[in-house]
Amino acid sequence: MLAKKCFFLLVICFVVSCTAGRKNKAMAQADCINRAIAVDDSLGKIRNRECETLPLSQTIINYTNAMQHIGTKDCPEAFSKAYSSHKEAWNAMLPVTDKYPNLRGEMHVLFKQLEQSKDSVVFKKLQAAIWTTWDDVEPFLKK
Numbered sequence: 001m002l003a004k005k006c007f008f009l010l011v012i013c014f015v016v017s018c019t020a021g022r023k024n025k026a027m028a029q030a031d032c033i034n035r036a037i038a039v040d041d042s043l044g045k046i047r048n049r050e051c052e053t054l055p056l057s058q059t060i061i062n063y064t065n066a067m068q069h070i071g072t073k074d075c076p077e078a079f080s081k082a083y084s085s086h087k088e089a090w091n092a093m094l095p096v097t098d099k100y101p102n103l104r105g106e107m108h109v110l111f112k113q114l115e116q117s118k119d120s121v122v123f124k125k126l127q128a129a130i131w132t133t134w135d136d137v138e139p140f141l142k143k
Contacts, residue, residue: 032075048107056097079140088131093126
């Protein structure tokens with residue numbers, strides 16, 4: 001009888017520890033996502049102003065290089081993939097922005113100008129990809 005009680009107790013401990021492990025993993029993943037998004041938010045604020053003094057392409061390169069160093073190893077794989085796709089969408093913008101090395105100003109203002117440029121069709125398509133990939137990241141954000 002004591003053996004059965006010990007076995008039952010061990011099973012309960014195992015189940016509790018597994019559940020706690022899943023909760024700890026879920027908490028670690030949520031923390032990873034929150035940290036990544038917080039860093040990205042800070043980088044985005046820098047990105048938006050940096051192109052006032054640097055070429056837009058260099059600003060995007062600086063941003064995406066910094067994004068590369070955001071640790072997503074402990075995040076859910078789906079988040080990591082979505083975030084990586086978002087970074088690639090930014091990099092895809094470079095062939096257009098490379099054509100405008102002397103353009104300076106706050107990023108959103110520059111994007112409005114590029115929407116009216118001779119490259120507007122391609123620019124709008126690439127800009128839409130940036131927003132679409134961000135839409136894939138957003139479901140992971142803690143509301």
